[in-house]
Amino acid sequence: MSTSDLALEQPDAQLQHDSSITVDKAVSLTLSSDSLLVLDERSNHKSNRGCCAPCKSNIDSPKTVAISLYNILDAEINPTSLVITYAEHSHKDDVTVTALRYKIGDKEKPAVEAWMARLLDLAYGAAERRKRLKVLINPHGGKGNAASLYQKYAAPIFAAARCQLDVQATEYNGHAIKIAEELDIDAYDTVVCCSGDGLPYEVFNGLGKRPNGREALARVAVALLPCGSGNGLTWNCFGTGSNSIAALGIVKGLRTPLDLVSVTQKDSRTLSFLSQSFGIVAESDLATEHIRWMGAQRFTYGFLVRLLRRTVWPCDLAIKVVLDDKQAIKEHYRSYRLKGDEDADSLSDQKRIDAARKSPELPELQFGTVQDELPGDWETVPGETMGNFYAGNMAIMSKDTNFFPASLPNDGLMDVVTIDGNVSRSTSLKMMTEIETGGFFDMPEVKIRKAMAYRLVPRQKEGYISIDGERVPFEAFQCEVHPGLGTVLSKSKRIYEAEGPR
Template structure:
């Protein structure tokens, strides 16, 4: 339905029970709990627009303009506007209705966000600049976000940008990349003298331009640039657990996962075939499955929960929580971070300290796969950690023995997509707050958020709600939980 179909030359406006606006007795606009319903009297046609898709509304000198994101295809939205002529006398009533429309359209999400957009022109297939300009920029502009765009010029550049950022000037840093830039941004914010305050204040978001795009799949549930941009516009500030990783004298922050064994090999050993996109992980898995499948190590875990049924119950209870206080709880978190602005101290020390006595020592001589997840989805269709939650203060650790048959390993791979992986008897799952892993061999791969780190002993511990993301839900990822 075009705007000309709905416009009338001599509008007469009235407001009925404050949710319906009638224009010239020809068009009515009604607000429901989740939709804007447009009814044209002459043709008796009805058109519904999801309130989630409404970007902005304004009264200019002669008309009411409603801007929204319309689905141009299943996986894309584009900016569309409706125009209705108005007269001076009608403007107060229309303005009251328009304000209610925007209140319902945004809920507790912040409007007109101030965004620092970082574009990695080299990552993935190298098309991030064009993807941003074509799909995301129009959405941000229509929602009247303030946007400051900068391209990263070299590896680690985003760390420097985040470390030097004026955190009072921006609400979020939006990365046009794969998961590499968010990793750098979290670490850049964390390196500041007021790292905890910066991580609480500035949200991190991702426009999917890489191979895995885990941050987007978990927080927005999409691999589409335009839909992700809409989700950022409507995104809720959500606390995110972050993991401290120590190796020798270094401490870095992880937001997504840490892996050792076949998953790390599939991720980091396939950099030369990034042109394949997400399929490179599958290819890497199959190639390595036919070769060596054991990566021996010493492993110790500070386990909080290791019974699958108990983990399922924990997940269900956490996901069912109310949106506790929303902005009030968020303000309390910001106030606490401002009062104690430095990064939290390491409760369990570093990998160089003596191993705590109450940690569970896990036999690792025949380790096939060690995978610790802070998010559920690692890349499209790989819901590897279905019981993972954004801010429960626990990481999910999967261990699989390297002596399982190739047939079982292949079945595991297919069961990730179907949802049966969690319950497979050969898949050991623990919820934990810390662990230490020491490789036995001298060469191999360790992956932190998809980034290669030295192949040596490392220790991890989780910090509840240390980081901030923009997400559709404050309590769960956009992924199916365990069955």
């Protein structure tokens, strides 16, 4: 049952502290804890729902309508009417912009203005209104349809919410790094990427390359409109692969600190927001670039092809382990999930920005680089028969792949999964199905650790290493977590939109 259904079935419980007004003589607008309730008692009434193009045509209105406050985009009073704009679900995976319009007289305006202010306060809560968005469109994203996806599904939502927009197409691989590096961080709240996860990867790294990288990463949030194969950032932050629902999520998104990971190779240092992989997952991702037309299914295809070969990827692996017991990891996740807002947000957004201004450079590497001596208190993990190494600081890697269910946005830890390459094919196939059903975490063949850092040294000369879905040189690399270094927009500041471990 939806919250709207509950609001309609339990009016006394929901409405005891609500604020109501009457407009157009016989239309009652009532604010509940989570909905706007519209009761139209006019005889032979016709819908006053209008469309902000492109959106659905006017239809006869039901007598009672419940609209989630989350879907309210804006409200205004023009000379003769109150206009409330909202995102209406046209079907499960799409919302379109729709408007309610009701006549009001001059004497009613003061009361309506006060009510409207309360409506918007409840509708946005702690979310920034009228966000200033730098929109980057990868013209090759979404099978070349990223620009049209943005214009059709996202632009109307942003316009209805009165976001300030600056739209730019990227022109070459790495262009978003340059754009982010030169961005006026006083002019924008969020960089919105119309792409797959590759463009957010570039934006995080472009912000991090600035002399005031830490400050830039704290001040400018990064968001994704899903136009790629995996779209992990959107799935984790908003729980959707829909452009219009993701656009609504951006409009209503809460600024959320995000752990970022420094990846060092030789003399280079890059930032990772999503995952690092070596072994079967890396090959399934990077060795299937030629079949991107398959969408997310190419990962499954690549996995199955490599599974049949039963290949191992020998390596030397050392990890700075914090938790390695699955029950302890579950307890860590549950305790974090149950924290109140004050506990979870002990360092407010403004205090975090102020701290970053005082120390604007990227944080120093606590454990050095991959070229430094290995710390003595790290756990050495046997890697002679490594089948899969996968580290993540987000839960969902692509649709239906909740690979790291115990992952959290800002706990200062990444989840490291290792699987022996000698497990049977039947067990490997079972792992694929158990990821979707939620049983993967508890499989005895799956070793999971929460860690602050690790170092991996391949023993072979050729292969694949993937950082956030991007190929990097096949050589030794070291990773270290920086708590809350980056900023994203999300529905919840504490957890991802994913099922936690059972």
